[in-house]
Amino acid sequence: MNFGVVVFPGSNCDHDCEHIFTDVLGQSVQMVWHKETSLKGLDAVILPGGFSYGDYLRTGAIARFSPVMNAVKQFASEGGMVMGICNGFQILLEAGLLPGAMLRNKSLHFICKDVYLKVENAATPFTGLCKSGQVLKVPIAHADGNYYTDPVTLAGLQANAQVIFRYCDRDGKVTPEVNPNGSLDNIAGIRNAEGNVLGMMPHPERCAESMLGNEDGRLILASMVEGLKKAQSKADLVKA
Amino acid sequence: MQASTAITKDLVAQHNLTDDEYKKILDILGREPNLTELGMFSVMWSEHCSYKSSRVHLRKLPTTGPRVVQGPGENAGAVDIGDGLCVVFKMESHNHPSFIEPYQGAATGVGGILRDVFTMGARPIALLNSLRFGGLDTAKNRHLMKGVVAGIAGYGNCMGVPTIGGEVRFDDIYALNPLVNAFCVGLARKDKIFLGTAAGVGNPVIYFGSKTGRDGIHGATMASDSFDDASEQKRPTVQVGDPFQEKLLLEACLELMAGDLLVGIQDMGAAGLTSSSCEMASRAGNGIELDLTHVPRREPGMTPYELMLSESQERMLMVAKAGNEDECIRICRKWDLDVAVVGTVTGDGILRVKDQGKVVAEIPAKALADEGPRYERPYAPPGYQDMLTNLNYDAIPDVKDAQAALLALLESPTIASKRWVYEQYDHMVRTNTMVRPGSDAAVIRIKGTNKAVAITVDCNGRYCLLHPYEGARLAVAEAARNLVCSGAEPIGLTDCLNFGNPERPDIMWQFVLSIEGMKDACEHFKIPIVSGNVSFYNETNGLSIYPTPMLGMVGLIEQADTAMTQWFKQEGDDVILLGATREDLGGSEYLKVVHAREQGSPPFLSLEAEQAVQTCVLGLIREGVVQSAHDCSDGGLAVALAECCMSGPDRALGAVVRLSPGRLRTDAVLFGESQSRVVLSAKPAHRQAILDRAKRLGVPAVVIGAVGGVSLVVYLGDERATTKTLDVPVATLFDRWAFSIERTLNHESLS
Numbered sequence: 001m002n003f004g005v006v007v008f009p010g011s012n013c014d015h016d017c018e019h020i021f022t023d024v025l026g027q028s029v030q031m032v033w034h035k036e037t038s039l040k041g042l043d044a045v046i047l048p049g050g051f052s053y054g055d056y057l058r059t060g061a062i063a064r065f066s067p068v069m070n071a072v073k074q075f076a077s078e079g080g081m082v083m084g085i086c087n088g089f090q091i092l093l094e095a096g097l098l099p100g101a102m103l104r105n106k107s108l109h110f111i112c113k114d115v116y117l118k119v120e121n122a123a124t125p126f127t128g129l130c131k132s133g134q135v136l137k138v139p140i141a142h143a144d145g146n147y148y149t150d151p152v153t154l155a156g157l158q159a160n161a162q163v164i165f166r167y168c169d170r171d172g173k174v175t176p177e178v179n180p181n182g183s184l185d186n187i188a189g190i191r192n193a194e195g196n197v198l199g200m201m202p203h204p205e206r207c208a209e210s211m212l213g214n215e216d217g218r219l220i221l222a223s224m225v226e227g228l229k230k231a232q233s234k235a236d237l238v239k240a
Numbered sequence: 241m242q243a244s245t246a247i248t249k250d251l252v253a254q255h256n257l258t259d260d261e262y263k264k265i266l267d268i269l270g271r272e273p274n275l276t277e278l279g280m281f282s283v284m285w286s287e288h289c290s291y292k293s294s295r296v297h298l299r300k301l302p303t304t305g306p307r308v309v310q311g312p313g314e315n316a317g318a319v320d321i322g323d324g325l326c327v328v329f330k331m332e333s334h335n336h337p338s339f340i341e342p343y344q345g346a347a348t349g350v351g352g353i354l355r356d357v358f359t360m361g362a363r364p365i366a367l368l369n370s371l372r373f374g375g376l377d378t379a380k381n382r383h384l385m386k387g388v389v390a391g392i393a394g395y396g397n398c399m400g401v402p403t404i405g406g407e408v409r410f411d412d413i414y415a416l417n418p419l420v421n422a423f424c425v426g427l428a429r430k431d432k433i434f435l436g437t438a439a440g441v442g443n444p445v446i447y448f449g450s451k452t453g454r455d456g457i458h459g460a461t462m463a464s465d466s467f468d469d470a471s472e473q474k475r476p477t478v479q480v481g482d483p484f485q486e487k488l489l490l491e492a493c494l495e496l497m498a499g500d501l502l503v504g505i506q507d508m509g510a511a512g513l514t515s516s517s518c519e520m521a522s523r524a525g526n527g528i529e530l531d532l533t534h535v536p537r538r539e540p541g542m543t544p545y546e547l548m549l550s551e552s553q554e555r556m557l558m559v560a561k562a563g564n565e566d567e568c569i570r571i572c573r574k575w576d577l578d579v580a581v582v583g584t585v586t587g588d589g590i591l592r593v594k595d596q597g598k599v600v601a602e603i604p605a606k607a608l609a610d611e612g613p614r615y616e617r618p619y620a621p622p623g624y625q626d627m628l629t630n631l632n633y634d635a636i637p638d639v640k641d642a643q644a645a646l647l648a649l650l651e652s653p654t655i656a657s658k659r660w661v662y663e664q665y666d667h668m669v670r671t672n673t674m675v676r677p678g679s680d681a682a683v684i685r686i687k688g689t690n691k692a693v694a695i696t697v698d699c700n701g702r703y704c705l706l707h708p709y710e711g712a713r714l715a716v717a718e719a720a721r722n723l724v725c726s727g728a729e730p731i732g733l734t735d736c737l738n739f740g741n742p743e744r745p746d747i748m749w750q751f752v753l754s755i756e757g758m759k760d761a762c763e764h765f766k767i768p769i770v771s772g773n774v775s776f777y778n779e780t781n782g783l784s785i786y787p788t789p790m791l792g793m794v795g796l797i798e799q800a801d802t803a804m805t806q807w808f809k810q811e812g813d814d815v816i817l818l819g820a821t822r823e824d825l826g827g828s829e830y831l832k833v834v835h836a837r838e839q840g841s842p843p844f845l846s847l848e849a850e851q852a853v854q855t856c857v858l859g860l861i862r863e864g865v866v867q868s869a870h871d872c873s874d875g876g877l878a879v880a881l882a883e884c885c886m887s888g889p890d891r892a893l894g895a896v897v898r899l900s901p902g903r904l905r906t907d908a909v910l911f912g913e914s915q916s917r918v919v920l921s922a923k924p925a926h927r928q929a930i931l932d933r934a935k936r937l938g939v940p941a942v943v944i945g946a947v948g949g950v951s952l953v954v955y956l957g958d959e960r961a962t963t964k965t966l967d968v969p970v971a972t973l974f975d976r977w978a979f980s981i982e983r984t985l986n987h988e989s990l991s
Contacts, residue, residue: 009576010484012400016671019687049669051398054484110393112666114889141397141666206668211685211800213674 001228004032004042006072006088008063013049013085013205020205021046024218025225034066043228044081045072047088049141049203059102059144060090069095081125081228082197086142089189089199098192098199099157100149105142106182112141114214115180117188117202118168121161124191125227126198129219135172136165136216138202140180140188145201147183147190157190165189165200245275255282256465261613268607276545276593276601280608283458283511283549284518287776290612293742294774297755305768307731314435315356315506317770318428319732321796323689326430328362331370331423331697331736331792333775337478338420339467342387346420347395347481351553353424354399355507358490359556361434361497362426365670366684367396369406369422370697370736370790374415376653376984384418386985391481392422393664398483399490403665404673405682406697410653411838413701416467416780421736423697423792427686434497436506438520438528438559438585443503445517445528445583446565448572449489449555452513453538455479456551466741467780485554485577492575493556501564508555514548514608516557517583518591521605527586528605532595536578544593544600559585615742622746628706631826631840639907642878642954642965645834647976649875649911650882652833656980657887674803678887680722680871681795683803692800694728696793700874701786703842706827708750708787710842712757717850717915718873719793720765724854725869725918727804727861728795733762735772735791740784742776750787758789764847767793804861806870807888808895808921811948813867815884815895816930819853819917820940821877823908829874830911843913849939850916856939857918865926872917878910878954878966880919885952885970886977892970897945898955906956906965921947 005017014031021027030042039045052063063069069091076082076097084092092098105111114137122132130136149157157163165188168174179186181201189200204217245251252262255278265273265281273281287293303311309326310318316330334349350367357364369392374381385408396403401424438445456479496502504524506516513530521528532547542550560568565581572579586592591608593601604611639645649655662677674692675683681696698719704711720730735758740747762769778785797803808815825831826840860866872880877899886892901909922930927943934941952973954966 010398010487012398012487012669016669019671023687050400051484051487054398054482054487056484109390110397110664110666112397112668113663139668141668143397203668206671209671211674212671 001027001043003029004045006032008034008052010052011050016205017046017048034068036068039071039075047084049086060094063091064095084199092199099153102144103146110143114139116168117165129223140202145181147187279545280514284608285612292613293615301769302762308768315359328360328426330356330771331734332773334420341478342384343391346388346391348479349422350395351481353422357424357426359507361432362428364401364426366425367403371408372414372419374412395483397666402667402669404667405677417778417785421790436520437504437524439524441587443585444581446558447582448579451536451538452550453552457549466777479553488575503559505558512551518605518608522609527588527590529592530583534580534582544595617748618745619748620745638905650977651980655875657978660982679806681726685800692797694723694726694795696722699790701788702827705786706842708753709757712754713761715791716761719791721871723795724858725871727802728797730767730795733769733793737774738788740779754789808884808893808947809867813921813947815945816920817944822914824912824914828913843915845915852937852939853916856937866920866922868921870919876911882973886974894949894951895947896953
């Protein structure tokens with residue numbers, strides 16, 4: 001599969017995503033400079049973590065005006081798979097591709113540590129290799145991961161199974177005590193109503209190799225590859 | 241020449257130049273300097289830039305070795321790790337600005353050290369830091385610590401360089417002079433190292449990065465002076481950092497360096513445009529002609545004096561190969577950086593500065609950069625030294641409640657977990673971090689190879705106070721031991737020498753002895769010192785910090801999968817102690833925490849015994865027969881054992897241990913800080929192999945117990961002893977140790 005990793009000024013997990021999809025998952029990756037206006041030829045697009053535009057003003061608030069974001073919207077509207085990790089998630093929120101907003105962490109500190117995630121919906125192309133309710137250990141690294149939205153939108157997210165990951169304890173219990181940043185309903189990752197755009201604060205690309213002591217994140221990224229393959233073979237069938 | 245401000249005696253003194261130094265300037269120029277020139281001399285000849293008090297002594301340090309690619313004198317040192325790669329590293333202080341404005345002071349310290357490393361053509365792969373604060377019982381010290389940690393996090397996290405380790409220690413002596421030392425390690429191709437040289441007459445000199453503003457003027461001069469009560473008024477001399485701009489600068493630099501465009505490059509750190517231009521010219525034996533008219537500026541009306549002395553951050557100067565100007569400018573603009581050709585390399589050896597067509601400064605580059613004053617300052621031990629060292633141990637009662645003492649030590653901020661600190665640092669970005677903060681050393685893999693590097697920072701300032709020579713040797717030994725316990729062979733060292741006022745003979749004595757100690761230890765272990773920094777004048781109202789020669793050491797792990805961690809892994813494993821325990825209570829954390837004494841002689845160190853232990857541990861780790869390795873340092877064996885039990889990331893494991901005290905006091909056995917000791921855990925099947933190897937190398941080795949249970953239990957005496965000296969649930973140990981700093985910082989009712 002052909003993955004595009006968007007590089008905004010200040011992106012800093014772009015190389016990490018490139019490394020995982022090429023060296024670990026054996027896919028091809030194209031780095032997409034934020035001034036590009038077309039995403040032709042890509043099967044999926046990753047908005048990586050980092051501090052796009054220094055996170056000045058508000059996380060993701062300036063990046064959403066980069067020329068590439070029009071192309072990302074177009075790509076998503078045509079059903080293309082888009083995944084935003086950390087700052088990428090924040091940009092997707094600011095760009096309106098996902099509902100809600102990010103507030104500063106409740107502690108007002110940047111937090112970098114392993115957390116546990118509960119897979120709330122395994123029937124998505126981003127989680128197809130996971131089991132429903134499975135607990136994954138994945139690190140977070142952010143200062144603004146305190147997800148917020150209005151009650152109506154939240155009810156909609158819950159009703160449509162759009163909440164994909166929630167912060168939980170080692171045994172999968174979702175409690176306020178294990179919520180690292182204060183996010184509403186312990187939300188760690190959501191998708192759009194159509195199901196092809198995912199945003200998540202934790203970094204699956206940081207825990208996808210045995211050498212780093214944890215491979216849980218690989219399940220998510222490999223799910224994406226599988227999801228794309230399935231979609232493609234379906235499309236091929238239709239064509240045939 | 242520019243309209244002259246009269247150069248009065250007062251003006252010279254305001255620039256921190258002595259009468260003799262001013263006479264030297266008159267000799268060099270053959271005339272009176274103008275104000276701009278006086279300013280340029282004052283920053284370049286400041287202690288911070290010229291190393292005038294330290295240079296004659298620094299020369300004694302060993303700086304060469306088969307792996308050394310670049311030694312001291314450049315922006316950073318470089319050491320070969322094979323596969324055509326080298327690690328590029330340096331440590332630097334940002335103490336003075338961090339006291340005045342903790343967030344920005346610490347942030348720009350990180351920014352400066354990153355630039356030193358990527359200027360060499362290396363991509364930064366790791367940051368570490370070493371911090372000293374006063375006790376957390378005052379609001380001021382808590383404010384300083386919170387600000388410094390947030391500043392380091394704010395800058396490093398945004399840059400996408402993981403902050404993977406460091407050390408934080410607390411002592412009231414640092415209350416008015418906190419230390420903030422930042423250490424950066426980069427990775428470069430051995431054949432693509434860039435130097436700060438202005439070679440090739442006629443080549444263009446190009447400025448790029450941020451615009452120049454009025455911030456940080458005389459920062460280097462401030463850093464070369466002691467503090468008094470009015471020091472907080474120096475806030476305007478602290479620069480303001482913009483890590484986003486630096487991230488763009490980093491990517492632009494690496495893109496510029498990927499092509500064949502550059503002759504030399506240097507960042508504008510202390511003394512800004514002045515230092516970068518004269519140092520590059522001097523290294524090449526050339527001159528540079530600068531035209532300030534083209535320098536990008538933040539505001540109009542800046543004088544040549546301000547432009548030459550500004551320490552605005554995130555700026556670089558490069559010398560391009562003639563004809564490549566346009567390509568250089570294109571790359572800088574791609575990254576939205578300001579860029580301008582501001583000068584030319586000349587053959588006359590003069591740094592000539594023009595503004596609006598007029599010459600405003602004209603100084604031989606070499607005189608500015610390299611011919612500053614050199615001082616062989618007098619040195620002598622202070623009168624109080626004997627009082628510090630002489631301690632009558634008979635007057636100190638042996639420990640009665642060992643459990644209370646252990647918990648007090650684990651809770652003391654110097655020993656307590658630094659979780660609150662490192663969880664604010666992104667320590668995983670770049671996906672190389674194999675061993676995260678919280679083990680003896682951090683370990684990062686080198687992608688594309690089978691290798692990894694281990695990195696540590698160490699210095700016990702109290703040992704150095706009690707005996708500067710021994711303290712420095714102990715720091716080298718401990719740093720090397722930390723690397724070895726992580727499975728690495730030490731290959732290079734950078735230092736950051738923090739001391740008081742060198743014009744005082746007792747401070748100079750501490751400095752000279754520390755250098756001697758480092759020299760002897762480094763020569764013994766064959767570890768070259770490839771870069772470094774000296775920070776003098778860490779003194780407020782006449783009170784100096786403890787001598788603190790901070791050491792950053794890098795080690796190589798040939799097979800990354802042999803990297804080792806400090807915590808116990810499995811129930812039933814043997815616990816083995818390597819090395820001998822002596823009555824080393826002097827200067828210990830135990831004496832300070834429990835008896836409120838910072839006295840005595842620091843622990844005994846035999847370099848031969850240390851080498852033997854390290855050889856033994858490294859051999860065992862490479863052979864794959866140990867499960868964990870942890871060095872005994874602050875708080876001695878009891879604290880080391882507690883850390884083995886509770887510092888693992890996933891689960892805690894207890895241990896039952898039996899120690900035979902011989903004729904030693906109980907507190908010396910449990911909490912004494914005897915050197916050259918390592919706690920191993922290993923499967924019983926490997927016991928004999930371990931004991932045999934230790935015996936062969938002449939290393940004392942004893943199986944002292946086994947991993948298991950939910951408590952740390954220690955018996956003192958032979959097999960017949962049935963009284964437990966320690967019996968503490970690991971959960972209790974963990975709670976005291978892991979959350980101590982957080983609890984203290986959140987305790988708002990403290991004054």
